[in-house]
Amino acid sequence: MLRNSRTERLVALVxxxxxxxxxxxxxxxxxxxxxxxxxxxxxxxxxxxxxxxxNYLRLDNDPMFRRAVWNTAYFVLMTVVPGTFIALLIxxxxxxxxxxxxxIVLALFFLPYILPVSVVxxxxxxxxxxxxxxxxxxxxxxxxxxxxxxxxxxxxLPAVAGVxxxxxxxxxxxxxxxxLRSIPAEIYEAAALDNSTRWTTFRRxxxxxxxxxxxxxxxxxxxxQLKIFDQVYLFSIGGRPNDNMVLVYYVFxxxxxxxxxxRAAAVAVTLFVLVVVVSVLQFxxxxxxxxxxx
Amino acid sequence: MNAVAxxxxxxxxxxxxxxxxxxxxxxxxxxYWGVISSLKPDDEVVRxxxxxxxxxxxxxxxxxxxxxxxxxxxxxxxxxVAVGVTVITIFISxxxxxxxxxxxxxxxxxxxxxxxxxxxxxxxxxxxxxFVLVANLGLLNSWAGIMLPQLIxxxxxxxxxxxxxxxxxxxxxxxxxxxxxxxxxxxxxYMPMNWGVTTALSIVCxxxxxxxxxxxxxxVTRTEMMTITVGITQVNDAFGVYYARQLSAAVLAGLxxxxxxxxxxxxxxxxxxxxxxxKG
Numbered sequence: 001m002l003r004n005s006r007t008e009r010l011v012a013l014v015x016x017x018x019x020x021x022x023x024x025x026x027x028x029x030x031x032x033x034x035x036x037x038x039x040x041x042x043x044x045x046x047x048x049x050x051x052x053x054x055n056y057l058r059l060d061n062d063p064m065f066r067r068a069v070w071n072t073a074y075f076v077l078m079t080v081v082p083g084t085f086i087a088l089l090i091x092x093x094x095x096x097x098x099x100x101x102x103x104i105v106l107a108l109f110f111l112p113y114i115l116p117v118s119v120v121x122x123x124x125x126x127x128x129x130x131x132x133x134x135x136x137x138x139x140x141x142x143x144x145x146x147x148x149x150x151x152x153x154x155x156x157l158p159a160v161a162g163v164x165x166x167x168x169x170x171x172x173x174x175x176x177x178x179x180l181r182s183i184p185a186e187i188y189e190a191a192a193l194d195n196s197t198r199w200t201t202f203r204r205x206x207x208x209x210x211x212x213x214x215x216x217x218x219x220x221x222x223x224x225q226l227k228i229f230d231q232v233y234l235f236s237i238g239g240r241p242n243d244n245m246v247l248v249y250y251v252f253x254x255x256x257x258x259x260x261x262x263r264a265a266a267v268a269v270t271l272f273v274l275v276v277v278v279s280v281l282q283f284x285x286x287x288x289x290x291x292x293x294x
Numbered sequence: 295m296n297a298v299a300x301x302x303x304x305x306x307x308x309x310x311x312x313x314x315x316x317x318x319x320x321x322x323x324x325x326y327w328g329v330i331s332s333l334k335p336d337d338e339v340v341r342x343x344x345x346x347x348x349x350x351x352x353x354x355x356x357x358x359x360x361x362x363x364x365x366x367x368x369x370x371x372x373x374x375v376a377v378g379v380t381v382i383t384i385f386i387s388x389x390x391x392x393x394x395x396x397x398x399x400x401x402x403x404x405x406x407x408x409x410x411x412x413x414x415x416x417x418x419x420x421x422x423x424x425f426v427l428v429a430n431l432g433l434l435n436s437w438a439g440i441m442l443p444q445l446i447x448x449x450x451x452x453x454x455x456x457x458x459x460x461x462x463x464x465x466x467x468x469x470x471x472x473x474x475x476x477x478x479x480x481x482x483x484y485m486p487m488n489w490g491v492t493t494a495l496s497i498v499c500x501x502x503x504x505x506x507x508x509x510x511x512x513x514v515t516r517t518e519m520m521t522i523t524v525g526i527t528q529v530n531d532a533f534g535v536y537y538a539r540q541l542s543a544a545v546l547a548g549l550x551x552x553x554x555x556x557x558x559x560x561x562x563x564x565x566x567x568x569x570x571x572x573k574g
Binding site: 034127230 | 318327339389415442443446451548554570
């Protein structure tokens with residue numbers, strides 16, 4: 001057995017090595033570097049002088065950074081809460097359907113999620129086009145004045161949030177459906193025997209038993225939407241990116257458009273810490289939920 | 295339950311089903327509208343009223359998208375990158391998942407925690423240093439450069455580990471008795487037992503990579519090296535105000551993943567639920 005455990009170690013090393021090499025190169029190293037250059041005045045490419053906490057202290061008085069934080073928070077609020085709620089409603093509707101019919105209806109709700117963000121952008125840019133968009137015809141018909149949605153300061157983020165909900169709901173719907181399926185049918189049969197109303201059944205059975213999934217969907221969405229960039233960038237083309245500034249966009253702007261790698265890294269570290277804190281909370285929440293289930 | 299209550303129950307049930315159906319159709323309508331608009335000639339697209347079907351359906355927008363842009367090259371780039379990332383990621387993740395699940399070696403627990411912890415790291419915060427790294431390696435504007443930061447999907451390792459954990463220990467012990475090599479055990483016993491997971495994970499890995507935007511957008515500046523997801527948004531000038539042509543390019547970009555989903559619906563949903571359930 002002794003000889004065996006030595007070969008076992010050797011084999012393990014060979015099997016783990018390819019992943020570990022890529023992981024260290026493309027993940028650990030960039031993470032360490034991000035922290036390091038956030039304390040320097042480095043440009044995007046090239047070395048810089050050590051400036052201590054200067055990059056972080058500047059953020060405190062940086063109106064654009066504040067706007068980015070505020071807009072990100074606003075966007076998260078507008079996507080995560082309504083998005084989770086809408087996905088739950090859809091999942092409840094879809095879960096009542098049977099067989100082939102169910103998978104067709106599910107596919108209609110799920111298809112947007114499978115598409116690239118740029119396709120989603122082109123479709124909605126066209127649908128909401130100020131001159132020719134079909135949504136504007138509907139507004140005309142309802143007697144509401146047209147809105148240049150993606151050129152408007154007020155409507156930009158809510159509209160992008162709406163498109164994002166449409167795009168990502170499919171994922172949450174799937175998780176909710178899996179959760180609904182795991183609730184035993186006998187519980188519902190017992191409730192029906194007790195003449196329980198639809199609302200009571202939902203409130204007393206479905207909602208509490210679905211709670212672990214709801215919190216999972218909620219936190220996954222939260223982490224995802226904190227990292228918003230693609231949609232904001234795309235819908236801002238030809239518009240006003242500075243008004244719609246969000247955190248990742250600010251990292252992009254500082255690093256790639258203003259060539260300030262160090263300052264951009266400070267913003268990236270802030271985002272990094274934010275996401276890690278939320279993830280740890282999520283992990284704790286799930287562990288708690290799991291313990292309660294047992 | 296008395297008869298009246300049962301009837302009311304069914305009545306409301308019918309209403310809810312009908313609402314769900316209407317909602318589903320409205321939900322998917324923008325997709326339909328995008329496809330239909332791409333099949334209309336230029337003058338029909340901009341008509342000031344709603345036409346749910348083109349009067350004279352045409353493929354001219356597709357022809358023009360294919361001939362006036364570099365969409366062909368973008369397609370090749372997207373296929374190369376997505377296939378490359380999928381094959382490499384699945385392969386290295388399977389090896390690593392197998393080692394963590396079945397072999398005992400020093401650092402095993404530490405590695406497992408490292409993989410779990412990397413879930414928390416937002417890769418979009420790493421764009422600056424990914425760019426520096428790939429630039430220093432001289433890989434900007436290349437397939438390898440687009441692929442490198444996308445090769446890490448901890449979730450795939452975790453799913454593999456969990457599936458390998460479920461294989462009864464007897465199989466491995468019997469094979470060891472027969473003097474089978476470790477690689478033989480992995481490729482002849484464990485892999486064939488988990489073909490289902492491998493296909494499911496491969497399909498979603500392909501879809502994720504095909505759809506990736508931020509990194510391919512940053513690492514490529516030359517038009518002919520763009521992936522299709524980035525390409526179709528970067529050449530608005532080439533189209534002018536020809537919305538239909540832009541939409542036909544969008545349809546071409548979305549088609550492969552939409553088809554992959556429709557053909558492998560069950561596998562895709564399975565893999566996505568798996569990857570999420572474990573993210574917790």
